[in-house]
Amino acid sequence: MARAKSDTRARAQAVAKELFLQQGVRRTSLQDIADRLGITKPALYYHFSSRDELVRSIVQPLIEDGDAFVAAAEARPDADPRAVLEGYFDFQFAHREVVSLLIGELVALADLGLVGRVLDWRTRLSALLVGEDPPLSAATRATIALGGLADCVLVFADEPVEEVRAAAVDAALDTLGR
Incomplete structure (x- = not known):
């Protein structure tokens, strides 16, 4: 049963x-x-x-894996930016359908309190990439690098994942000036 x-x-x-x-x-x-x-x-x-409970059950694995990924990245002393970006790409790719749902339903999912968590991950990962309290120029580059990397998972969904991963991570590193 x-x-x-x-x-x-x-x-x-x-x-x-x-x-x-x-x-x-x-x-x-x-x-x-x-x-x-x-x-x-x-x-x-x-x-x-309720529908809200059903939505949360679909998004929960993304939340749990995202929390675990960010915590593991923060636990590494002197985190290598390439490793952080590759891990972030892999995380986004593993959850691409739910990430697509998040993007398409931002308002509905924000009402459920699910979007704030994702924004928190971005803030924490940015700190790993450019440090705490970076100048606006560095913070902007980190935001573009992380957002662009996540977007590549969705925009290039029909391309070979390893090629997209390599190109996206290299572009993110370029954006960061590394």
Whole structure:
């Protein structure tokens, strides 16, 4: 029985993610998700008490992995910028569908308190790349490097990932002046 519950939960998350990416979070109802799954809305409520809970369950792995990545990067003394940027690219790539959802549904996800966490990671990673309290020029370069690297994951999704990774990390390092 627990396996069936887990399978339905995972299928609901997959269907919801697909619909959220197609229609948007606010335009996708729990009824839409239940219909696509071929279950009743009350059956879906058995797994998720609300659409917000379902959204959080989809975004939670990104949050957990992001927190772990940033903490691990901060724990390395004298973190190598290339290693930080490569790790950030790999993290973004592993979660590219959810990152795409975050970008497309920024307002809806901000209302759930999920966007602030992502911005916090950027601030902390910037400090690793350009130090605490950098001049505006350095802080701007770090923001462009991290944002551009993340964008490359989405913009060049059909290109070979290793080529995109190498080009994006090199461009980010160039942006940082390294």
